[in-house]
Amino acid sequence: MVTLVVAAYPKTSYIVIDEEKCKGCHLCIAACPNGVIGQASHINRMGYIPATVIREKAEECTGCTVCAIMCPDTVISVYRHDRVSTHSAP
Amino acid sequence: MRLETPEFDTVLYHRPESLEDYPLHLCPGCGHGIVHRLIAEVVDELGIRERAVCVASIGCMVNSYHYFKFDGLESAHGRAPAVATAIKRCHPHLVPFTYQGDGDLAAIGTAEIVHACARGENFTTIFVNNAIYGMTGGQMAPTTLLGMYSTSTTGGREPARSGYPIRVCEMLSALDGPAYIARESVHKPSAVRKAKQAIKLAFRTQLAGLGMSLVEVLSPCPVNWRLEPVDAMKWLAEHMLPQYPLGEYKVIEAVAALKKETDHA
Ligand SMILES: Cc1ncc(C[n+]2csc(CCOP(=O)(O)OP(=O)(O)O)c2C)c(N)n1
Ligand code: SF4
Ligand SMILES: [Mg+2]
DSSP: OEEEOOOOSSSSEEEEEOOGGGOOOOOHHHTTOOOOOEEEESSOOTTTOEEOOGGGGGGGGOOHHHHHOOOOOEEEEEEEESSSEOOOOO | OOOOTTTTEEEEEOOTTTBBOOOOOOOOTHHHHHHHHHHHHHHHTOOOTTEEEEEEEGGGGGGGHHBBBBBEEOTTTHHHHHHHHHHHHOOOTTTEEEEEHHHHIIIIIIIHHHHHHHTOSSOOOEEEOOOBBHHHHHTTTTTTTTTBTTTTTTTOHHHHHEEEEOOOOHHHHHHHSEEEEEEESSSSSHHHHHHHHHHHHHHHHTTTTTOOOOEEOOOOOOOHHHHHHHHHHHHHHIIIHHHHHOOEEEOOOOHHHHHHHHHHO
16 A cells, blocks of 8 residues: 555645525625635526635635535535545555 | 535535535525524434424525425414424424524514423424514514614614514523523624534433423524625624623523533533
8 A cells, every 4th residue: 555645736625616506695705714705707597696716816725614604505615635645556 | 516525535514414405595695594504414413314303484494394304394473383392292202493583483473482481392493583574575573673674664663663672582591491592693603603503502402301492593684684695794793792692591400511511522
């Protein structure tokens, strides 16, 4: 068993927003301490302007989950990259 | 769309199992959505999905049986405590809880909740106080603040005409029946976390058979308050917290012991 360190991920945490279910209430935008989330430039099928991850700020996500905690529609999931994953060496 | 968990990444937050992946009919920024999620998280954490029964009431939470992935029942306006009483007495192994608004619990259903508490029934009540009748278009509720606008107090609530707001937790904690009564809020992340702890303790009170547990959650109704969701949260903190102080209003000794167990765990 050899431990491979996957170094391809420069940031440690990230969020995934289900934009089609977002109602654009901005509670996540107000809650994020690092300004990672902003408004998208399109409207979704429900007619709301959804929240989206600001591309330039994406690296600043610390995975604190406050955006997900404030989201009334539970559209935000938060993940942490596992830099170390174990694979059997061939 | 179903959000798949990436294979190698640690999930820090994901939709609780007990909450359907189904769009909520609530308005943008409505606190009911947060409370729904907290209940689903607690039901998952306590592993009671097979036994939980949501007794929904009349108000904007009327559709909650669509959102929860466990049993649910709709009750007549204000009568959820009577329905939950029947469920608990006939099927003691089930875990019924009522989910009621302020118009439901503190207006048309006042007698029901007072007597359920006085009888010391063994179910849980989640009481969402948004100081307004949300579903019917923003009329005054018994919990509407003095001076607050609603469609039936257009010049602001005036005590000479419409009386004074009811503080439900203070009122019910005067009774001997309830085991646990607390008031929480969802206006900021730390408050939401605390609200979840209170809801969890309320369910654990029921599971331990200690008696009636009630958690009041202060929650925004941005549409009928005529505020943006973010401003509604600020308004809640500024105006509702002084009128409805957060905290535990009744914790009997057995519940305090139960709470200590978690603190040490
Ligand atoms: C017997 C009866 N009377 C009146 C109504 C009308 N009605 C529906 S919801 C509601 C008030 C709900 O307010 P609240 O419980 O605060 O819920 P919210 O929508 O604010 O969450 C009223 C009066 C009704 N459905 N049934
Ligand atoms: S009317 Fe108020 S309580 Fe009802 S869904 Fe809209 S914001 Fe929520
Ligand atoms: Mg209400």
